Amino acid sequence: MEKHLNSILEHNRSFVENKEYESYLTGRFPEKKLVIITCMDTRLVELLPKAMNFKNGDVKIIKNAGAIISQPFGSVMRSVMVALYELHAEEVIVVGHYECGMASLNAEDMIQHMRDRGISDEVLSTLENSGIRLSKWLRGFDNITDGVKNTVNLIKNHPLLPPNVPVHGMVIDPNTGALDLVVEGYENE
Numbered sequence: 001m002e003k004h005l006n007s008i009l010e011h012n013r014s015f016v017e018n019k020e021y022e023s024y025l026t027g028r029f030p031e032k033k034l035v036i037i038t039c040m041d042t043r044l045v046e047l048l049p050k051a052m053n054f055k056n057g058d059v060k061i062i063k064n065a066g067a068i069i070s071q072p073f074g075s076v077m078r079s080v081m082v083a084l085y086e087l088h089a090e091e092v093i094v095v096g097h098y099e100c101g102m103a104s105l106n107a108e109d110m111i112q113h114m115r116d117r118g119i120s121d122e123v124l125s126t127l128e129n130s131g132i133r134l135s136k137w138l139r140g141f142d143n144i145t146d147g148v149k150n151t152v153n154l155i156k157n158h159p160l161l162p163p164n165v166p167v168h169g170m171v172i173d174p175n176t177g178a179l180d181l182v183v184e185g186y187e188n189e
């Protein structure tokens with residue numbers, strides 16, 4: 001395993017000493033009043049902000065595997081609520097992407113990979129017996145358009161969503177950055 005910690009800390013010292021942070025200084029409230037939910041895919045790290053014209057300070061970005069919200073009272077939805085109620089965000093955009101790993105994720109294979117790396121059957125069955133259905137928990141979506149629509153609907157139907165907050169859905173090409181609009185959130189205003 002390649003160990004990165006030292007090189008990160010070394011870089012960090014010179015980053016701070018050379019005041020390279022100066023061009024990133026901004027406030028905690030998003031200038032564009034947007035909260036973005038997107039995927040942790042490596043191809044989107046720089047591409048998505050460039051393709052959507054976001055710079056430091058413009059938006060709140062929440063990332064996870066697949067841009068999925070599966071729990072109405074989980075931590076991703078809580079982050080959306082914090083952005084809307086406390087951080088002045090006024091619109092939500094869910095941005096999935098083509099070629100997303102969560103579309104092809106096979107829960108049974110992943111559980112096997114857990115076994116291969118030393119997680120015992122006893123642990124797995126204890127979890128199942130206490131009501132944690134691992135294959136359901138690990139499941140993504142069959143296609144990204146449906147995945148984005150489901151997450152948009154889950155936000156739109158949330159009992160704590162402030163009235164009149166538009167919730168949009170898009171799918172981005174992880175190679176070109178091209179966006180397809182899936183849900184236009186202004187239409188029900």
Ligand SMILES: [Zn+2]
Pocket residue numbers: 039040041065066067097099100101102
């Ligand atoms: Zn993805």
